[in-house]
Amino acid sequence: MKRVSLTPAVFHLPERVNQISETYGKQPIVPRGPALKPILDRLRKKVTEQLQVAETHEAVIFTSSGSGAIAAAVGSCIDDQGILVIANDVYGHRQADFCEQLGIRTIRYTLEPGTKPDIKTIEALLIKHQLGTIGMVHGCTSVCLLNPVREVGKLSRKLNCRLIVDAIASVFVEDIDVREWHIDCLICSTNKGLHSNPDLSFCVVEKSYLEEMAKHPGRIPYFDMGKTWMAQRTGGHPYTINIRALLEFEAALDDYIDRGSLSGRMRMYRDRLRILRNGYQKLGLKSFLKEGMEQQNIGTALFLPAGVDYESLAEDLAHWDNGDKECYEIYSAQGELSGVVFRIFNMGEYPLSTYERFILALESCLKKRRV
Ligand SMILES: *Cc1c(COP(=O)(O)O)cnc(C)c1O
Helix, strand or coil: CEEEECCCCCCCCCHHHHHHHHHHHHCCCCCCHHHHHHHHHHHHHHHHHHCCCCCCEEEEEEECCHHHHHHHHHHHHCCCCCEEEEECCHHHHHHHHHHHHCCCCEEEEECCCCCCCCHHHHHHHHHHCCCCEEEEECEECCCCEECCHHHHHHHHHHCCCEEEEECCCCCCCCCCCCCCCCCCEEEEECCCCCCCCCCEEEEEEEHHHHHHHHHCCCCCCCCCHHHHHHHHCCCCCCCCCCHHHHHHHHHHHHHHHHCCHHHHHHHHHHHHHHHHHHHHHHCCCCECCCCCCEECCCEEEEECCCCCCHHHHHHHHHCCCCCCCEEEECEECCHHHECCEEEEECCCCCCHHHHHHHHHHHHHHHHHHCC
């Protein structure tokens, strides 16, 4: 039985990525100068080229899941004036929580989950509290909606602020114009839209910002952006870095490039979404959506139909056995939306026929549960 992951956490990866661990196990590589430098150089260059910021930004790689890069960013990028964090989903709150735990002066602009932030309010808060940094999330995975980063970027430029964006769920899957949107630090990980394992994260950071950070120690020793950048620009890393994970990162990136880069990836996800969202509509399932917000390409948040309890539905799909050798893992909502919505993601390496079969399975499981 193949357990198809309809979650954004761990899912089937390209064969090219899986092959790395087989060959690497036969000859591991010591993470020092002559072996490490060319790999780091290639990766850091390819990442900024793919995001079309090779002239203005540099990539800094960390050993962690995505949240480590959030910690590195807030621990290193924020001056003593503090930060305004737009918190309209679980990850905006996580960013603000990290800041507060580090003792950073944090103004939290809290909204109902998925509600579009108001630009005038952001401007007023920045001026009132004299803040020079804005933090926000682009792809809000907890509600499957996209935040208006372009609009916030315009304001950020006008007020001469720095803009930090959690793009963990949107990089390599959504349109992001890092330069045009004035993003100073783009927080990314390797396991979501890139389809690699959750061992590495990275930030893509504006160069003069990195120069500033390199002058002072960051607030978290292990996740110090300036120090890590200084080491990586000369082909090193301050601590042990997992070369197998770096090679998987590169294999995933090469695979992404060979399959048409961003436009190829967006086409792949949109073909899946056409099947899935048409299916939801036919089944009478309503998408979670808020005025002025767009849906993410990686998945859909849906209202739980009356009488259906999430746990039972997830259980039925996880034990689905219809002779086609596939069962399905879906995702609950997070935080205050649990019990109200549930989420179905369309990430990873699965054929379109998997999503067609899933809709049939969902139909059958809902029929059984609906009263
Ligand atoms: C998944 C996710 C994270 C957290 O990443 P981890 O790999 O679980 O640490 C942060 N922000 C967003 C928007 C995400 O989707």
